[in-house]
Amino acid sequence: GAVVSQHPSWVICKSGTSVKIECRSLDFQATTMFWYRQFPKQSLMLMATSNEGSKATYEQGVEKDKFLINHASLTLSTLTVTSAHPEDSSFYICSARRDRKNTEAFFGQGTRLTVV
Amino acid sequence: RKEVEQDPGPFNVPEGATVAFNCTYSNSASQSFFWYRQDCRKEPKLLMSVYSSGNEDGRFTAQLNRASQYISLLIRDSKLSDSATYLCVVTKGGGADGLTFGKGTHLIIQP
Numbered sequence: 001g002a003v004v005s006q007h008p009s010w011v012i013c014k015s016g017t018s019v020k021i022e023c024r025s026l027d028f029q030a031t032t033m034f035w036y037r038q039f040p041k042q043s044l045m046l047m048a049t050s051n052e053g054s055k056a057t058y059e060q061g062v063e064k065d066k067f068l069i070n071h072a073s074l075t076l077s078t079l080t081v082t083s084a085h086p087e088d089s090s091f092y093i094c095s096a097r098r099d100r101k102n103t104e105a106f107f108g109q110g111t112r113l114t115v116v
Numbered sequence: 117r118k119e120v121e122q123d124p125g126p127f128n129v130p131e132g133a134t135v136a137f138n139c140t141y142s143n144s145a146s147q148s149f150f151w152y153r154q155d156c157r158k159e160p161k162l163l164m165s166v167y168s169s170g171n172e173d174g175r176f177t178a179q180l181n182r183a184s185q186y187i188s189l190l191i192r193d194s195k196l197s198d199s200a201t202y203l204c205v206v207t208k209g210g211g212a213d214g215l216t217f218g219k220g221t222h223l224i225i226q227p
Contacts, residue, residue, distance in 0.1 A: 006159075034214055043120075043203070043219040044160065059214075093159055095215075104150075105215060107159035 003027055004096050006108025013084055013115055021079045021111045023094030029074035030096035034105070035067075038091040050077040084115040119143060120218035122204050128224045133194050137202055137221045139187040145209030146216075149180055151189050152203040154220060160203055163189075191223075199225045 003026040013019050023033055031052045036044040048069055049057040056069035068080040077096075081088055093110040122139045129135045141149075149166040164171065166178040166187050177190040187204055204218035 036217075041219075044217040046208075046214040046216070049214055091157075104162050104165070107161070110157075110159045112157070 004106045004108045006094055010112040015085055015115055018082045023077045023108050025075045025096045028098045033077040033094055033096045035079050036093045086115045089115045119216045120204050122218040122221050124219055126222040126224050130226050134192045137189045139204030139218055141185050141206045143209050146206040147209055148207040149187050150205040152205050154201045194225050196225050
């Protein structure tokens with residue numbers, strides 16, 4: 001089956017620093033990837049849609065200057081949390097679909113970010 | 117009204133019992149529907165897609181009622197390994213590709 005790999009699995013960083021999270025589709029090309037965030041006991045919330053070769057589409061309320069998304073190739077999307085603060089601590093998960101017709105979404109393993 | 121609404125539970129069910137979860141969604145433009153399973157501190161994994169005609173996969177049966185915007189999941193002969201959070205998921209619709217997740221229903225199978 002399709003595999004989406006996310007790295008790192010967990011990261012602890014100091015307040016004010018930036019953290020980059022990578023999401024790779026290992027056995028298929030993903031023109032679109034999605035970034036979600038999940039706070040404890042909450043549902044996954046879509047943050048943005050990452051489009052290969054073009055700008056990401058952000059959901060309402062998500063700051064595009066704080067959460068930088070780059071989708072430079074068909075197998076890699078990155079999410080950079082800039083100037084991280086403790087309230088950014090969360091579980092970040094990426095997902096991708098093999099194609100638009102196949103609507104099953106494959107998820108990365110998630111990144112647990114703790115900002116201290 | 118929340119986009120996807122589920123009873124968070126927890127549902128404590130003895131091993132071997134049958135358990136059913138329900139979910140309602142508010143976006144009538146949603147076209148595709150899924151049940152995902154999420155174990156603690158893990159990523160969600162697809163359990164099954166949900167079709168209007170209903171579908172069954174082993175001990176799991178899913179049904180969709182578009183008129184009522186209602187989705188259900190039935191688990192028969194529950195196993196200890198079925199303990200997890202079950203997420204009701206719908207596509208955003210209207211040409212958008214993203215998914216909208218319910219908060220999930222926490223199921224605990226007791227020996």
